[in-house]
Amino acid sequence: MTQRCRICNRRLTNPVSQKYGYGPECIKQAVVERSAPLVALVEMDRILKSTRIRKVRMATQVQTDTMDLFSEETE
Ligand SMILES: [Zn+2]
Numbered sequence: 486m487t488q489r490c491r492i493c494n495r496r497l498t499n500p501v502s503q504k505y506g507y508g509p510e511c512i513k514q515a516v517v518e519r520s521a522p523l524v525a526l527v528e529m530d531r532i533l534k535s536t537r538i539r540k541v542r543m544a545t546q547v548q549t550d551t552m553d554l555f556s557e558e559t560e
Pocket of ligand 1: 511
């Protein structure tokens with residue numbers, strides 16, 4: 486399993502990054518260059534969204550409400 490991004494060499498912290506070998510930003514470039522499959526972007530988007538919402542819920546309730554509205558708009 487890859488533990489560092491193949492482009493910027495930063496440590497990979499989520500399972501999707503580790504699966505494909507690219508961080509959340511670099512994976513976009515990797516898909517453009519066809520080094521990673523398009524489905525990697527979908528998986529990355531999904532895991533980032535769920536991680537972000539969970540973190541916000543732990544922080545403050547007000548921000549959670551805002552984030553929930555935002556999530557509905559983008560889906
Ligand atoms: Zn990277």
